[in-house]
Amino acid sequence: MKNSIIESPKNQWVMLGALLIAGLATLLIKHKPSTEPFPGQETRIITASDSLMYVTVLPQDSTVLRTPSADLTPEELASPLLKELMAKMLYTVKHPSQDGVGIAAPQVGIDKRVVWLQRLDLEGEPWRCYLNLHIETMSDSTETLPEGCLSLPPMRGEVTRSPSVIVTYIDPDTLLPARDTIHGYTARIFQHEHDHLEGIVYADRTDSLYISQDWAAERSAFTYSRPTWW
Ligand SMILES: [Zn+2]
Numbered sequence: 001m002k003n004s005i006i007e008s009p010k011n012q013w014v015m016l017g018a019l020l021i022a023g024l025a026t027l028l029i030k031h032k033p034s035t036e037p038f039p040g041q042e043t044r045i046i047t048a049s050d051s052l053m054y055v056t057v058l059p060q061d062s063t064v065l066r067t068p069s070a071d072l073t074p075e076e077l078a079s080p081l082l083k084e085l086m087a088k089m090l091y092t093v094k095h096p097s098q099d100g101v102g103i104a105a106p107q108v109g110i111d112k113r114v115v116w117l118q119r120l121d122l123e124g125e126p127w128r129c130y131l132n133l134h135i136e137t138m139s140d141s142t143e144t145l146p147e148g149c150l151s152l153p154p155m156r157g158e159v160t161r162s163p164s165v166i167v168t169y170i171d172p173d174t175l176l177p178a179r180d181t182i183h184g185y186t187a188r189i190f191q192h193e194h195d196h197l198e199g200i201v202y203a204d205r206t207d208s209l210y211i212s213q214d215w216a217a218e219r220s221a222f223t224y225s226r227p228t229w230w
Helices: 009-031 041-048 062-066 080-094 185-197 213-218
Strands: 102-104 114-118 127-138 143-147 155-161 164-170 177-183
Touching (some): 041 080, 080 102, 080 114, 080 127, 114 185, 127 185, 164 185
Antiparallel strands (some): 102 114, 114 127, 127 164, 143 155
8 A cells, every 4th residue: 555645745745844954953952052151162161270360460361361251141050150250260360479459350361240349338348249230320420540461571551430320230149130329439349340240451541651660579470371272
């Protein structure tokens, strides 16, 4: 008995169509943007780094320091890799060899909007992490004060910034959106770290760069050589 399903011309066209659709679907799946958290080199940097991470410096790490950072995806916000990155960034910025008041993820080779900074405006000056940090508004008034940066040793320079800002971010504990108004020197730290997320460094905002002998002396023990696997 003949198989009418196979031999019917109409059904052959239906089958051909189905095969074409299946082929197209496979192609689309293959070319769909990856939702894997921290793809490629970023995962490598997070997992292979010691607690004290390599801190990127200009000019040798200009690619990562000059690329605007992306918001963390929902997959990245939920990933254990983010917790590992946060822990290592905090250890690094507080380490005596760095001793900073803030650090942004591009400074450890990751172009994602993750920042740690010291809230000098709060009692006990606690360290706080801010995910997907954005500045909503800045005050119109400005003040000019010296700044330095872990990625520009051993320089300093006078930078004009707003003394208060409103920031939005994802709270790392609740993973909920949050908003805060910051005043004083801490507002300056927020702007400095936010600049890093935009691929900007404070040297872009000053014409008064100078070598700080104190800085050079304080951090002479730290070598800025990249790990071989980096
Ligand atoms: Zn900096």
